[in-house]
Amino acid sequence: MSEDFKNTSEWLRVQWRNPRDIFTILLIIGGDIVRVAVAQISYAVSAMLSAMGDTRLMPNPELDCLLINAKTGYARANKSWILSRMLRDFDYWYPRLVDSEESAKTIVLQRASTGKQRIRIGLRVSVWQCTKAVDRGHGDVVYWIGLLVAILQLALAAIPWGLYGEWLTFMVTAVGTILAFVSGALPQWTEEKYGVRNLTERKDVVLTQGNGAHDALLILGPGNGLDLEAMAAPYRQVKCLAATRISSILLATLWIALLICVAGWQQHTWYLLGIGILGLIHNVFVAGKKRQPSAFGIHLIYRETIVEEKVMHTLWRLEEGYPGAGKALLDTFFPGKLRKREDSLWAFAEKRCQACTGKSSAEREKWGPVPPFRSPNGMTDYIDDIPIEGAYGEVTDDCAGESNGKKTCSDDPAALG
Template sequence: MPVTSDELRSQWDKPSEVFSVLLILGGDVIGRALAQLAGSGLAPVTFSFGWVAYSVSALLSAIGENKLMPPKPDCVCKVINGRNGNSRENTSWILGRIIRDHEFWMDAKVKERTDQILTEKMVQLGSSKKPTIAGLVVSIYKPDDTKQQKTATRDMVYWSGLVSIALQLGIAIIPLGIHGDWGVLIVTAAGTCLAIATGLLPQWRREKWACRENSKDSYILTRGNGSQHAIVILGNRNGLNLEDLASGQTNVSTNATYFTCVALLILCVLWIPLLITAAGISENTWYLFATGIIGIIQNMFAAGAPRKPSNFGIHLQFEEVIGETKVMETLYATETKYPGIGRRLRDEFFSGEMRPAEIEKWEKFENLRG
């Protein structure tokens, strides 16, 4: 018992080799954090636990799957061309995130109208509790002419990375100042440089925005029939081709280049001596753990935090919101203001048999469009 107690006390006093083990565990969080931040200059994804594992998986993904971005979006949605009605299942990670985070970035008028519709439906049903879904709410946006598409704006997620890196280096320098021990600083600084180098690879941008620009078509983003919201992005000369983007990550033209594979191989090899160095540090290891903990907290925040479309390089201006307690009424109102868009929404959100009056109404819309 005394021997066991001494061993445990010694391990908790000066934990050794544990940090090197943590470096090779996990890695999925880092991949998503990079997907959030990489592609538009410096990507401040901090050095943390799991980077060695991620470097290996990224190399295998680039060689085997020819991709760096996560293989599947974490929110299933559709992209519908407002002009011809062509519908595509989305494979773009950033479009999936834009739909997933819609409640976070939607305009205040959209939230207000949605609440009104739910209240009206509650009254119609004679219920004391608001329903979770009622009717359909269509948010109308247009590309922002004043900003450059495919260039992400900075937000709290981005700045948290820079602050975390500075904090990590500040902690790592403490043992050097107090004990003259530079081991923790070397590991932290080297890990930070390798992490930043990974986020600077041009492949991130090629995959993230795999689409043509200056599209004049309008697009509809939606989770599909039964959802509360549909997002309409009107076409103008500054718009991105969202059909391209929806299928861009499966496009052969975005496959990982020879340079990307070689760069990832070099980075993967460089993580190995860092792993060996970290395993050899036996003094002041709690400082190393502190930098790793700060890093993984920032990575988790960056990987899961909701963001606005502009933070993904898709700049939009809010136009208006259209919503009624009945889906068909919303479709009528949308078609009246935006000919053709309501018709495309009808194909997605109304699959039942229409009444004679509804058929007549849509025939009138068709005649007006010529």
């Protein structure tokens, strides 16, 4: 065996006994994930640059979506990470009853269909009652597992100290853990996520990915709590900018100092590598784990699902049950020109919504149901059954249209033919 090969074998034994340059290894296998797990140095520098530049710590939303005011119809592109994460995780936290109602509706439509083509639901709107919207989330497994992982990392770091008297690994882990918790405790995190006013009256909003989306969430406001519409705004004034800048600079300096202490360390490095990999696994879990809205401080109770084969029909049913909500979504899902009957129906819906707003339950019930979306005679431009004034089915002097000199009101069956 040549001398060079002996040296190579010895080098491999030494390297596997105590791997060198472990932070390079961690960055290769984890990249950006590791930077926010154990190897926080690059993240600390990035946070410092963000605090000094655009003054923002929170990342951009993970999912592009819209938040629409269910009363005014005003739609804005959501910039809230929390609302984006709620919609991203919707398939995890919504009750299976939503799927059951969609399946039941599909079966009914399929049986009524004369063709063999498979029925596909265009849009389903799930309705949720928000009971509480606060700036403090409900502790879940993601919240508490960070403490458990920190304890495991410290326990692993204590092994070389107990066996060999080597305390540097424990010191680096302990200091890194403290710096990580301090970084996460900066007040600006909460300010950026929840820094909006509390409502004094009910405000309903719709969260959806927009035109073509399969799901829309109608969230009925509690009458108090955080303003979800304001949370979706692209920019809010942050109160603690100066403190964040100073803290970010100090934390970045301490992280760099910690890196200098450990960069050339070559004793018992398997422990440091194990600690880093444990942090990597934890961070992957936290980043990918789907969570309940209550984990972000938004507590929702399921009420019902509104679903029809056609998107327009779903919006019309939504409008009947929640005046104003269907009309608010109309421009998002149907930005083009409407048919004559559709125009008249939505004009009636707007008057109905205005008449019902702020009224008692008894007064709202006087308006009763809305006209059927499909005309009685199957014509797309037929509007004689849609009242110009008053509720549907109510006889007035302003009944829509005349036929053979007689008023054709919506409660006259002969006129509907």
